[in-house]
Amino acid sequence: MKILITGAAGMIGRKLAERLAKDGALNGRPIDAMILTDVVPPEKPAGFSGKIALRTDDLPAPGVAETLIAERPDVIFHLASVVSGEAELDFDKGYRVNLEGMQHLLAAIRAQGKDYHPKFVFTSSIAVYGAPFPPAIHDEFHLTPLTSYGTQKAMCELLLADYNRRGFLDGVGIRLPTICVRPGKPNKAASGFFSNIIREPLAGHEAVLPVKETVVHTHATPRAAVGFLVHAAGLTREQLGPRINLAMPGVCCTVGEQIEALRRVAGDKVVARIRREPDELVIRIVAGWSERIDAARAKALGFKAEETFDEIIRTHIEDELGGKIAA
Amino acid sequence: MKILITGAAGMIGRKLAERLAKDGALNGRPIDAMILTDVVPPEKPAGFSGKIALRTDDLPAPGVAETLIAERPDVIFHLASVVSGEAELDFDKGYRVNLEGMQHLLAAIRAQGKDYHPKFVFTSSIAVYGAPFPPAIHDEFHLTPLTSYGTQKAMCELLLADYNRRGFLDGVGIRLPTICVRPGKPNKAASGFFSNIIREPLAGHEAVLPVKETVVHTHATPRAAVGFLVHAAGLTREQLGPRINLAMPGVCCTVGEQIEALRRVAGDKVVARIRREPDELVIRIVAGWSERIDAARAKALGFKAEETFDEIIRTHIEDELGGKIAA
Numbered sequence: 001m002k003i004l005i006t007g008a009a010g011m012i013g014r015k016l017a018e019r020l021a022k023d024g025a026l027n028g029r030p031i032d033a034m035i036l037t038d039v040v041p042p043e044k045p046a047g048f049s050g051k052i053a054l055r056t057d058d059l060p061a062p063g064v065a066e067t068l069i070a071e072r073p074d075v076i077f078h079l080a081s082v083v084s085g086e087a088e089l090d091f092d093k094g095y096r097v098n099l100e101g102m103q104h105l106l107a108a109i110r111a112q113g114k115d116y117h118p119k120f121v122f123t124s125s126i127a128v129y130g131a132p133f134p135p136a137i138h139d140e141f142h143l144t145p146l147t148s149y150g151t152q153k154a155m156c157e158l159l160l161a162d163y164n165r166r167g168f169l170d171g172v173g174i175r176l177p178t179i180c181v182r183p184g185k186p187n188k189a190a191s192g193f194f195s196n197i198i199r200e201p202l203a204g205h206e207a208v209l210p211v212k213e214t215v216v217h218t219h220a221t222p223r224a225a226v227g228f229l230v231h232a233a234g235l236t237r238e239q240l241g242p243r244i245n246l247a248m249p250g251v252c253c254t255v256g257e258q259i260e261a262l263r264r265v266a267g268d269k270v271v272a273r274i275r276r277e278p279d280e281l282v283i284r285i286v287a288g289w290s291e292r293i294d295a296a297r298a299k300a301l302g303f304k305a306e307e308t309f310d311e312i313i314r315t316h317i318e319d320e321l322g323g324k325i326a327a
Numbered sequence: 328m329k330i331l332i333t334g335a336a337g338m339i340g341r342k343l344a345e346r347l348a349k350d351g352a353l354n355g356r357p358i359d360a361m362i363l364t365d366v367v368p369p370e371k372p373a374g375f376s377g378k379i380a381l382r383t384d385d386l387p388a389p390g391v392a393e394t395l396i397a398e399r400p401d402v403i404f405h406l407a408s409v410v411s412g413e414a415e416l417d418f419d420k421g422y423r424v425n426l427e428g429m430q431h432l433l434a435a436i437r438a439q440g441k442d443y444h445p446k447f448v449f450t451s452s453i454a455v456y457g458a459p460f461p462p463a464i465h466d467e468f469h470l471t472p473l474t475s476y477g478t479q480k481a482m483c484e485l486l487l488a489d490y491n492r493r494g495f496l497d498g499v500g501i502r503l504p505t506i507c508v509r510p511g512k513p514n515k516a517a518s519g520f521f522s523n524i525i526r527e528p529l530a531g532h533e534a535v536l537p538v539k540e541t542v543v544h545t546h547a548t549p550r551a552a553v554g555f556l557v558h559a560a561g562l563t564r565e566q567l568g569p570r571i572n573l574a575m576p577g578v579c580c581t582v583g584e585q586i587e588a589l590r591r592v593a594g595d596k597v598v599a600r601i602r603r604e605p606d607e608l609v610i611r612i613v614a615g616w617s618e619r620i621d622a623a624r625a626k627a628l629g630f631k632a633e634e635t636f637d638e639i640i641r642t643h644i645e646d647e648l649g650g651k652i653a654a
Contacts, residue, residue: 091437091493110418130569134467142469144488144570151489155482161471162478166418242457243471 001029004068006059006105007079008036011182012123014043015226016077021048026075027234035071038080060096065104069112075119075233078105084127085189087149098152106159110168120160121232122173124245126218128154129290136292139246146288157245164237164244172232172240177250177293177305180219181316190285194219197255198262198313201273204326210279213256216291220250220305221315228303239301249295249305251312261309265317266325328356331395333386333432334406335363338509339450341370342553343404348375353402354561362398365407387423392431396439402446402560405432411454412516414476425479433486437495447487448559449500451572453545455481456617463619466573473615484572491564491571499559500572504620504632507546508643517612521546524582525589525640528600531653537606540583543618547577547632548642555630566628576622576632578639588636592644593652 003020007013017036022045025031033051036042041056053071057064059080080101087094102122109118127150128143143154157173164171182195186207193210194217200207220228228248253261263271295303306312317323330347334340344363349372352358360378363369368383380398384391386407407428414421429449436445454477455470470481484500491498509522513534520537521544527534547555555575580588590598622630633639644650 140461140469142467143485145485146492146569148489148493151485154485158470158472158478158481158485162475165473166475242473 001026001031001075002033002035002071002073003031003075003077004035004037004071004073005077005079006037006068006101007081008042009038009040010079011184012179012222012225012229013038013077013079014045015222016079016229017042017045019226019230021045023230024049026230035068035073037068059101060104065101065108066111069105069108072112072116073118075121076105077121077123077229077233078102079123081123082149083189084125084147084149087152088147091148094148094152098149099155102156102159106163106168110163117167118169119233120163120169120171121229122156122160122171123229124153124157124173124175125150126175126177126247126290126293128157128175131288131290133290136252136294137247137290138294139297161242161244165242170237171244172235173245174228174232174298174303175245175247176225176228177218177220177248179222179225180312181221181320183222183316183320190282191289193282194255194258197274198258198316199320201262201270202266202313202317202321202325204273206273206275208277209255209274210277210282211255211286212278212283213254213259215255215286216252217255217289218250218252218291218293219309219312220248221312221319223315223319224250224305231303235301243297246298246301247293247295248298248303250293251306251309252292253309258309261313265310265313269327270325328353328358328402329360329362329398329400330358331362331364331398331400331403332406333364333395333404333428334408335369336365336367337406338511339506339549339552339556340365340404340406341372342549343406343556344369344372346553346557348372350557351376353557362395362400364395386428387431392428392435393438396432396435399439399443400445402448403432404448404450404556404560405429406450408450409476410516411452411474411476414479415474418475421475421479425476426482429483429486433490433495437490444494445496446560447490447496447498448556449483449487449498450556451480451484451500451502452477453502453504453574453617453620455484455502458615458617460617463579463621464574464617465621466624488569488571492569497564498571499562499567501555501559501625501630502572502574503552503555504545504547504575504577506549506552507639508548508647510549510643510647517609518616520609521582521585524601525585525643526647528589528597529593529640529644529648529652531600533600533602535604536582536601537604537609538582538613539605539610540581540586542582542613543579544582544616545577545579545618545620546636546639547575548639548646550642550646551577551632558630562628570624573625573628574620574622575625575630577620578633578636579619580636585636588640592637592640596654597652
């Protein structure tokens with residue numbers, strides 16, 4: 001079993017490579033080789049005994065996708081993506097990386113001919129949805145993205161479904177909810193505060209809450225996201241049917257409920273590190289975001305997220321803080 | 328007012344050019360110039376006194392879209408498209424013409440810079456929908472096309488909405504229902520019988536009905552389709568809001584109801600020219616097609632189709648048969 005991961009230096013890509021290295025197998029078959037590629041050099045995951053290629057590539061550049069696919073990976077995890085904010089600021093770069101990168105990969109697969117038929121796991125996003133929303137976003141709700149990033153993801157989903165239908169590959173597209181708690185430094189993404197208000201207080205730092213506590217959102221941990229990817233790779237054509245793009249489950253809760261979970265898990269002193277500082281820009285951006293995601297099909301297909309926000313926090317403490325909370 | 332029509336030699340494109348030539352104005356402004364382009368030479372519409380350019384172009388070829396857009400048309404009707412059957416048989420050609428053609432047009436518009444901001448009317452199709460369907464397809468039903476043609480149309484819709492949102496143009500995408508009665512010879516399109524069973528008997532010829540009379544479908548005449556295009560060109564950003572792609576109305580009825588309408592309009596002798604000859608392939612294809620289209624938003628925005636199938640038949644007799652039915 002040979003695996004290709006694009007965007008392998010990103011947060012989820014790194015964790016996926018580590019998980020696969022640790023498992024040593026996927027879909028019950030041993031992993032002999034991994035190709036990890038990204039625009040910045042990917043790291044070698046610990047403990048992997050198979051063959052590994054660490055590549056620094058500009059995916060949409062001529063010939064790159066062809067070179068990667070010439071290795072005939074059995075499973076492709078396509079995570080490489082310009083993020084939402086950057087795709088909005090740099091229109092051309094967003095379409096080049098997010099749409100053309102995907103188009104090149106798919107065309108390279110098709111060009112290999114009929115005896116090559118990989119599993120293709122595409123990471124989409126809940127950014128494919130655009131307000132106004134129903135009380136919960138169900139599996140048949142239309143995609144009307146309000147960002148270029150969401151548009152590119154939705155276009156890629158359509159393209160993947162057509163390649164799947166035509167039999168060039170076995171595709172599955174998974175719409176990740178907001179990943180929380182994101183490890184690392186606070187960033188300027190409008191969604192950053194969902195993680196900041198948990199991660200920073202747990203590490204002994206102050207965090208700013210720019211929105212009201214009534215804001216509702218859907219969250220899953222990095223560990224759950226990696227679980228979605230691995231689970232997606234194991235689904236068959238028969239299980240998925242023709243609608244291969246689907247929303248992933250997550251914990252739907254208010255910011256107030258996030259904070260109460262933090263209090264239960266870590267205590268009042270940690271919660272006291274959250275500072276309310278309304279930010280009109282963030283408030284306006286967040287108002288356009290999806291709130292509750294139903295994800296009935298994904299759950300029926302066996303995708304599993306955390307059950308409670310308490311569990312999300314505990315997973316973060318285990319995976320990122322070695323079990324320790326700053327006093 | 329300068330107008331560009333791509334696909335101007337097609338059935339709808341021709342009728343649109345004729346209608347605009349006859350009206351001499353669009354959105355209350357006189358039409359000074361029309362650019363008609365297609366892969367086969369478009370015809371000059373009768374009675375147009377303005378400047379006219381008749382062009383034979385391969386739209387996705389390098390430089391073509393740029394040349395067309397350099398003329399800075401105020402309104403663009405983008406009808407050029409490889410049809411459903413051809414896009415399914417020739418994968419590359421379908422994506423090249425239907426997706427890349429659109430991408431080139433949009434990129435050329437953006438390249439003109441901020442002082443150019445045309446109205447862009449895109450003809451999409453109900454092929455963007457894929458079975459299984461709700462009892463009636465409502466305006467928030469997701470797009471899960473089951474053909475490459477439908478995929479390309481859905482991708483173009485997304486792209487158009489993003490260009491609209493970013494302010495590069497004023498876009499509107501209209502999903503045409505099945506056009507009935509299509510003039511001309513019977514063709515091999517799976518949907519051809521919907522028109523054949525009306526047009527051929529009215530012209531004194533036999534027609535084959537390959538499906539059951541219980542099949543439900545949504546229809547609008549070529550005249551109504553041209554009306555949709557003209558109406559779409561007059562809608563403002565404010566009227567449309569961010570969801571600029573919408574299903575058009577039509578007459579939803581069974582094949583049996585079509586035949587009864589034909590009987591009311593033209594009599595038993597004409598209806599007797601319909602021969603039942605079940606075709607398993609057509610039956611299977613049609614089973615995957617959308618049945619009832621709700622089109623509530625389009626109706627609220629003032630788009631008008633025929634009210635009854637009788638009216639559809641009468642419109643055909645007026646527009647194509649000079650008011651005469653073959654005895």
